[in-house]
Amino acid sequence: MLIVDDEEIITEGLYDVFRKMDLDLDLCKAYSGQEALEWMYRTRVDIVLSDIRMPGMGGLELMENIRKNWPHCKLIFLTGYNDFDYVYTAIQTKGVRYLLKSEGYDKIIRAVTEAITDLENSLKMDNLLQRSRENLHTLETLAQGNYFRYLLQGGNATGDLEGDxxxxxITLDPAFPVLIAIGDVKNGSLYSSFAERQEMTLAVKFLAQDFLEARTKSLGIIDRYGNLFWLIQPLHHPGMGEGDEYTRTVHFLEGQFEMIQRVCKESLDVSVVVTVGSDACEWGQLPSWYDKIRSQQHLRAGDGTEMVETVRLDITEPVSASRERPLRDRSEALTAHLEGGRKEEFLKLFDDLTQPALDVRAKGIPYLIELYYTVALVLLSYLNRWKHDDNIDANALMKYDLQASWHESFRYLRKTAESLFDFRQSSERNRAAAAIDKVRAYIAEHIAEDLSLVHLGNVIHFNPSYLSRLFKQECGVNLSDYIEEMRIEKAKELLRRNDLKIADVGSLTGYEAAHSFTRFFKKMTGVTPQEYREMQRN
Structure with a gap:
């Protein structure tokens, strides 16, 4: 929720009221319409609580910009003016409420909770699922998917794209570059069949389409690993002087994919991890940039649940061109599960392949040798690609006869696979800890600057809600509470020095207004900054 008012005392007052409530809201504040607009270019905003009359950009002009950027956003306008024209214009717009400031906090709180309820109800997507099924044209979808899978595997992307x-x-424009996003769809239980997994992934694809079509032209396909792959362009291609349209579209995607994740969780009971390329890609670069994004998704911090990560493709290390293509259908499926981190599904398929062969031996020793090396090559390929070979002997992996029996040989492969999954999970936890350490170091070095969730998310390229959740998971405290603690400790340190004025201490800890610093300090310590300084002197 974004709180907007040019009167600081009102903005701060509303911020404090909602900060103390358990509404599961990430709060932002702005002191002008233009500053509010900057927030909306940087992150998704679900609710705006705004003064309707402000210098410069007023509330109604702000409303028009909100509608263009975040069509699902709910607006609540506050004003001290009982002005009919303003009221009439506001109430004619869907999703907008209008309140007088004189009506008090209780009514404002009620309006915000009602807006939250409206948002939650709008995310119950039974109607969208029905529309998706009605719009599912199977043959066209398969043809488009096959075409782009061909391009991703190095097919000719410089031919007659327009004709194709x-x-x-395909509604995308071959004359303009394209943004890339990859979504990894996960379910808490095993899928009973390939068809069910395809159906689930297609449901996510068509749900996403409803959210993306407001500002983009997009096409989602299922790639060779069973993941969703989106190609996206701005709805209106940038003209002269509008080169940042792709940047704004990336911010739009970050916000919308968070909404898509929530809908998928609530309506389909699946989680979707999304990685978005921050740069527009030329069609000829599609295979290499796709591999870069997949590589970055593999190296995510934490388990990635409900994560939207933005990848700066221009600085990402290139993926080796020598990546092996699986030779058989079964190794393709094993590779997909191993790459996707789906341990249970990998082991189930492994058992389905090996146990019948060991029990029946209908195909004899040559088949067992072929099966062993099929699985071993999948594991070795993974080891080489992701450099997880410190504790695994690659030479031993490629010698089936080192074990006492075929049962022992396949048991060795299974244990090796389990070790790879465990190592990956451990690495994700380590990367999560490293990311949080980076955030804490940044806070310590920039205590006087903008430390909003949005800004800190940009520092480490995480979406704000994921960063907030990951920080709480790693540190046991809310990120906002941690920042307040760090600021109060820094303020105490500076107050013990007699050469700084109180206002200077406030400025050095992120509070430009002296009265805001005093109010914050007293709330946290029970005494004013001046009283604390006197206590230290005594």
Whole structure:
């Protein structure tokens, strides 16, 4: 929720009221319409609580910009003016409420909780699922998916793209670059069949389409690993002087994919991890940039649940061009599960392949040798690609006859696979800890600057809600509480020096207004900064 008012005392007062409530809201504040607009270019905003009359950009002009950027956003306007024209214009717009400031906090709180309820109800997507099924054109979807899988595997992307797009009903423009996003769809239980997994992934694809179509042209396909792969362009291509349209679209995608994740969790009971490329990609670069984004998704911090990560493709290390293509259908499936971190599904498929062969031996020793090396090559390929070979002997992996029996040989492969999954999980936890250490170091070095969730998320390229959740998970405290503690400790340190004025101490800890610093300090310590200084002197 974004709170907007040009009167600081009102903004701070509302911020404090909602800060103390358990509404599961990330709070932001702005002191002008233009500053509010800057917030909305940087992150998704679900609710705006705004003064309707402000110098410069007023509330109604702000409303028009909100509608263009975040069409699902709910607006609550506050004013001290019982002005009919303003009221009439506001109430004519869907999703907008209008309150007088004189009506008090209780009514404002009630309006915000009602807005939250409206948002939650709008995310119950039974109607969207029905529309998705009605719009599912199977043959066209399969043809488009096959075409882009061909391009991703190095097919000719410099041929007659325009003609191909027209024949396949692809609405993207081949004359302009494209943004790339990859979504890893996960479910808490095993899928009973390939068809069910495909159906679930397609449901996510069509749900996402409803959220993305407001500001983009997009196409989602299922890639060779069973993940969703989106190609996205701004709805209106940038003209002269509008080169940041792709940047704004990336911010839009970050916000919308968070909404998509929530809908998928509530309506389909699946989680979706999304990685978005921050730069527009030329069509000829599609295979290499796709591999870069997949590589970055693999190296995510934590388990990635409900994570939206933005990858700066221009600084990402290139993926080796020598990546092996699986030779058989079964190794393709094993590779997909291993790459996707799906341990249970990998082991289930492994057992389905090996146990019948060991029990029946209908195909004899040559088949067992082929099966062993099929699995071993999948594991070795993974080891080489992700450099997880410190504790695994690659030479021993490729010698089936080192074990006493075929049962022992396949048991060795299974244990090796389990070790790889465990190592990956441990690495994710280590990367999560390293990311949080970076955030804490940044806070310590920039205690006087903007330490909002949005800004800190940009520092380590995480979406704000994921950073907030990861920080609480790693540190046991809310990020906002941690920042307040760090600021109060820094303020105490500076107050013990007699050469600084109180206002200077406030400025050095992130509070430009002296009265705001005094109010914050007294709330945290029970005494004013001046009283604390006198106590230290005594």
């Amino acid at each position: 797009f027209r024949k396949l009903s």
